[in-house]
Amino acid sequence: MFSPVDHRVPRVNVPLTDCPTDFALRPGDYANTLFICRITSWPDNSTFAEGRLVKSLGQAGEIEPETEGILLEYDVDFSEFSEDVLRCLPQNLPWTIPPDELSKRRDLRKECIFTIDPATARDLDDALSCKPLPDGNFEVGVHIADVSYFVEEGEALDIVASRRATSVYLVQKVIPMLPRLLCEELCSLNPLTDRLTFSVIWKITPQGKILSEWFGRSVIRSCVKLSYDHAQSMIDAPDRLLSAEELPPCAPQHPIDEIHQAVLNLHRIAVSLREQRFQGGALRLDQMKLSFTLDAESGMPQGCYIYQYRDSNKLVEEFMLLANMAVAHHIYHRFPQQALLRRHPPPQTKMVDDLAEFCDQIGLNLDFSSAGALHRTLNETLGTDQYSSARKEVLTNMCSRPMQMAVYFCTGVLKDETLFRHYALNVPLYTHFTSPIRRYADVIVHRLLAASLGCGSGVKLSGEEVQKQASHCNDRKTASKRVQELSAELFFAAFVKECGPLDSEAMVMGVLDQAFDVLVLRYGIQKRVYCSALQGLENFHYRKVGKKSEITLIWAAEDPEQGSIRQEISVFTLVEVQLKADEAPMKYSALLKRPTEPAS
Template structure:
């Protein structure tokens, strides 16, 4: 290993050193080692050192004569050799330039030349009769040159401070002795001591006892995607997040892992010098959690560390790039996801010509899987799983996203397809008709996106003589085709959800089921599970019925079709404006049913807000984006949503009444109260009349921002701000959660909720269908117990989170292509958040959010962050344009309107938002 202390060539002549009168002369061994540290490892010096060893007395054990098997110095030590002219920076290690590095940090010895071939020259062994006099405890006892311990320790400290590994060049392969490091040295094959970067994990027994005593805390780990040093787990009191500072504190855990943390002793705490508002620059999460300790546990603030990984939820697969490290047996893999540190990949696992032609692979995406991560290594070890292709191309990037989030996109195997009906085209068996309610003559229709092919829900509504309405929600009966426990059920339970991307869908079930046998296609008899209510004109539920049924949809409407009916209640549609319908149900009948459903939905619905969604138009051949638009969530969407919510709530109550232990429900914990209180203060200061004290109050956001042309943008900004304190909704088994108060769904403000309406694309809905059938006596009892239901619920939570992230990344990917192909794009934007050196904007034309960093802005003379109460502001001063020009002052605060330009970055499919200089002197 190259020494971190290198200097230019020095005179090899021995110079007298200045010593105090009472100081003994320096042993020649110590002086030789000092020169070794100070000089280049040239071949000339190497020869000198070997000659010195040959002339030195033979070393022997204190307890007796040297064993015949004792190795000579040159047999026991690999002296590193670097070519002449190698500069000091190269010896010290390259500066890390990835996001998972600290500025000024250096690569570890693993990446910078810790493996060297031993010298071929071997001096003869010393005569066995020669014995070395005993040494006192001052020298390094395991070193054949008996170096002073103080010098050894000083050298160790210098190495550790510089980020290098430490090993004694003279005794890195010494024979086993009584020192604690002897065993490690033997196991390392002569590589020497290595600094322990991470603490060993606690045992399962110790962790269990610590959790019971309240000395340890458990939770899912979240790593900040914009600042890899910051990580969080939720606190038990729900008040705030618990902060973990730095990679070492995470102890090799990755994002999403369920971990156990411990408060370190006070002497091991790090001082976090960054103030609360300064810390916020790296994260959308509120920065104040960085200063918090364990919240309600009473431990107070301090340094936390992961001591155990309960469950490795992260797939350990990442996309990234390979880089050759000269003269080393492994390559450096740099993940695209900065939350994952770099990985050492054996060259034997790399492409055959990678070592000879590394430049050919500079822009090639790979998938790497982490195989191990030792306590004494800053970097994990891994193997290449797949070569994806050229970075910046849609398909390799998409495949990388799917693999990184562990999405199974393989073809369904034959054993799964064998579970499907073979007598196609399939029709409802006569025996099954006799066991179901026949609704084939009812006016039932679907409302879905125009491109949807898996139609799993349908609606009906007819006027009753007493003025009330009979409303039905009819859901595809997937459980009829997917028998519990067979191969089809097994793969569906593992996939847990369909994954929707811009250009394709990865289905949970085979397409024959999704798009044919279970899809509620028009003019086709299909098996369904129905919930039918009698509702008053005010939306009050007067009666309720659940059961298996058979329907025949009369028409497939898109949201646009339904919206046009809502917008034109008296409009007469021409035949070409709407899809063809079942002649037994004329257009007017369908139109009136849609209007009645809309009126009832308005009665049922509390005001809700939904984020803007970016959608794309794709070229049919290349599947490249030709344009994009912001998807509008309109009354037709809300109509369908309200009745799906009503059905889900009704089924939740039904299955919980019948199976209080095994029911799979969906709960939504209340938000972190401290964050809500601070957000309330902010809204009050901004003059936004929103009461955030309850879930129901959150639904009035849509009316709070005003009625001017920018009210919609302010509503979107406010909605995102209100969502930050929110926790994730979760599937759970009722028998695994003893406190019924925790069953509540906070966002919907209802005590019981589940998912029933999308069994084609969500596995929990399939479980709920089986529970509902068993509760009604029209299906077998569920074969899963409490523990198995909870395990499946937890798995579904993980897959839903992954699916959501894949969908977001797919949208970001395509928008990056759109900016690259059609940009630069200019748009008005609204400031949605202000940090200390940056701010976030909502780009109004495209519905995307981007962060703008003040330090990266061209033409800016200065900027200053300050707080006005709870509101952060940044004052920008733009430099004058040309001689005689005037500086422009611009104040950035939440809801400020600015002009931005979206421009493609050099990195593949990445883009940045640039703030345009305002025209006015005061903006």
């Protein structure tokens, strides 16, 4: 009998002949072994499915077998690239740009162009430039790795990249879409090295008004690899120049003060662009994201922290959004039947109506009439005390539940142009152009853009073929997102096992009839607390009034003379929880700590 890790999947009868040879004699030896099982049938008259064992992964509770299980379950191809694929790569290394290719491109190698990425990033997709003009405006460039130069349509490399569709980012490693020679070297916009790019260059006012734009293939030489921390230091202390020792190696022809000034100018323009976007009705629902520090030798989590999304991140985001929107308009108007765009449908009406009714009932003035109205009222509504950010986090999570996923689509297949809109960004046309090293959709967009500019071969895909690839990219993106979440859960469970029990304040996010969900504030994780698991709980009572659910917990007092303690649990209630490792491998529970007095 095979018991799936996911309890939604039925248990499976497998033939004894599939099991290890000594299983019948010593079944207990395999109680904690992870296997992959394939369901072959599930008879209508049986509780259990029938299946075959495919392979053994190793011990449950160990990071690598558990990770491999997650990758296999979500059909992530993490095999080595085949010889056929590797033959598609440049064979004469070290590779240099052929002179005839250079002659076809805009040469930007003397410009002050740089990358801003996480400190550990090795696949550098995008670079930025910002040159002041004599009239007080700026020439701003977004320069994206020209992956389509190396990945030719229809070749073995293209076929495997289209099948993988996305790189998958785990806590401890990346499963790349492309071979490492491309994603970490030849396509990566590494500093002090000539690289092929696709550029979007605007003439733009200091207030972010676009006066002109240019698209084209280019060649750049990044002058420095900045981390988000470097850029943030420049933004935080505009008058203090970082020393050469505080920065990675810089190109000698671009002094540090030139780079520093370019970052500050980009930041000022980005602030204006962001302000205009939200005034124009955009919505952003930021949720806490947990990051880990890993032990260099064991690879196990040493610590964890909530990732800080700062001005340097926002700077990069604004110009990537701007480039994606500009390219979306360009390729749609040139190829109205074949453009690959990205749309975001409005939230599900019934769920929004229920949430609006709940907010009314608890006295929260949220306006769900549009993306912009929701963004504005969500940021105005929650007060300024020390727990307002926690309440906003809970409310943001509630508002995320009715939201639908953004999806890729082909414009020729979807006839109604009003359906092209991106709800959260509140724009009519949007696409993905800025990450072709890690997203195959961007590679198709690059090919469309090249064809539209006459600097690439014609578009070979029909509208139906573009739609088929778009649907596949959607499926793989959904799987990749889930794998990323499960990887973080796996590492946090390992952290709880190693360092727990962990105590934290938590805020209630939702109430069920026998349990409630909490946001654990110290770690940004969400966990369900089951009333039946709470030691010292005498009883509990659930009630629902309209859309509002509440539970009253009745705790036995530690001092029998004091009588029991009642604790009211509803959305936004602040509680103390303890995270504790379970006996089952890589599982942990959230337990409520007994209050010393009734909670307010």
